[in-house]
Amino acid sequence: EAGVAQSPRYKIIEKRQSVAFWCNPISGHATLYWYQQILGQGPKLLIQFQNNGVVDDSQLPKDRFSAERLKGVDSTLKIQPAKLEDSAVYLCASSLDRGTAYGYTFGSGTRLTVV
Amino acid sequence: GQQVMQIPQYQHVQEGEDFTTYCNSSTTLSNIQWYKQRPGGHPVFLIQLVKSGEVKKQKRLTFQFGEAKKNSSLHITATQTTDVGTYFCAGLGGSQGNLIFGKGTKLSVKP
Numbered sequence: 001e002a003g004v005a006q007s008p009r010y011k012i013i014e015k016r017q018s019v020a021f022w023c024n025p026i027s028g029h030a031t032l033y034w035y036q037q038i039l040g041q042g043p044k045l046l047i048q049f050q051n052n053g054v055v056d057d058s059q060l061p062k063d064r065f066s067a068e069r070l071k072g073v074d075s076t077l078k079i080q081p082a083k084l085e086d087s088a089v090y091l092c093a094s095s096l097d098r099g100t101a102y103g104y105t106f107g108s109g110t111r112l113t114v115v
Numbered sequence: 116g117q118q119v120m121q122i123p124q125y126q127h128v129q130e131g132e133d134f135t136t137y138c139n140s141s142t143t144l145s146n147i148q149w150y151k152q153r154p155g156g157h158p159v160f161l162i163q164l165v166k167s168g169e170v171k172k173q174k175r176l177t178f179q180f181g182e183a184k185k186n187s188s189l190h191i192t193a194t195q196t197t198d199v200g201t202y203f204c205a206g207l208g209g210s211q212g213n214l215i216f217g218k219g220t221k222l223s224v225k226p
Contacts, residue, residue, distance in 0.1 A: 033213075042119075042203050042216035043158065056213055091157060103160030104214060105146055 002026065004107035006092050012113045018080035024073070025094030031055075032069055033104065034077050035091040043056045043091055049075060082114045117142050120216035121207045128226050134191040136220035138204035146207045147180055147187045148214065151199040194224050 005024040013019050025032050030051050035043035046065065048056040052072035060067070064083070069075040079086055089111050093104040118141045118150040121131055128134050137146065150158035162171055164187060166179035171178045175191045201219040 035216075040218075042121075042205075042218045044216070045213050048213055103150075103163060104158075105160070106157040109157050 004027075004092055004094055004105050006090075006107035006110055008017050008110055009114075010111045010115060012053060014080055015084055015114050016081040018078065019082055019112060021092075021112075022037050023075045023077070023092030025092070025106060026073075026105055027103070029094035029096055030072070031095045031097060032073070032075050033093045033095075034067055037089045037091055037109070039088070040104065044079070078111045082112075084114050087112055087114045103106075117206070117215050119204060119215050119217040121204055123220055123221075124218065125221050126195050126224065127223045130196060131193050132192050133209075134198070134222055134223075136189050136202050136204075138187045138189075138206075138217055140185045140206045140215075143184050144206040145184075147184075148205045148207070149178060149187075149189055150203045150205060150216075151200050152203065153217070158203060191222075194222070196224050196226055197198055198222060199224050 007022050011019055032049045034046040036046050037043045046060045047067045049069040052069050065079055067077045089109040091106050091109045093106045095104050096102055120139045122137050126134055130190040148165055149161040151161055152158045162178050164178055167184050168182045169180040175192045179188045187204055189202055198214045201221045203216050205214040205216045207214055
C-alpha cells in the first residue's frame, strides 16, 4: 500500500513569513496526526484529527499554527508568522483508528528551517 | 501532564555487543509502542505491547512491558551496523489516547 505522502520535503523561510505543509494519509486511515520533531528530540503531537474533526489540539500554538483536514482525507498545516524556534521536522502520521492497535505510519516529513 | 522518559540518551557499542534502552512513564499506560528512526528518516513502527508483563521478540530484538505498565525495555542481542538509529518508546495515554513519545535513545554501532 502507498505510504503517507508529505510535501514539500524541505522548506527554508525567513522569520515572520508564512508556510504550509501538506499531507495525504494512507487510504482508509481515519485518524491523522501532525507532529513536530525538533532535532535531537522525540516527536511532539501538535494536532490529531478523526476524519475531518479535531480530536486534540491542546499542544498546537494556535496564535500562529493552524491545521485543517477538509473532507476527512488530506490535511494542511500552516504557520503564520514563523519564528526561529519553529525550525523542525514536521511529521504527518496516520492510523486506522484512535486505538492505534497497528501503530502509526509516518510520512517522510517536511524539514523546515526558519532563518 | 503525562511524561515518557528514556535512558540512556546515547549508546555507543561495538558490533556484536548487546544494547538495552529503558522507558518509564509517569502514569500507567494502556499500551506502549516502539519505533525506530534511521538517521535522516522518519519513525517506523516496530511493535506494540499491551499486557502487563508482556514479552515479545522480533529476531534479535526483545521487548518487555513492566508488570505495573509504567515501564518498558528494548534489548538488542549482538548488534549489527544495520541497527543504527534512534529508538523511541511511545506511550498511549492522555485524555485523548494520544501517543506520547520519549526523547529516544540514539544507538551507534562501531564495526
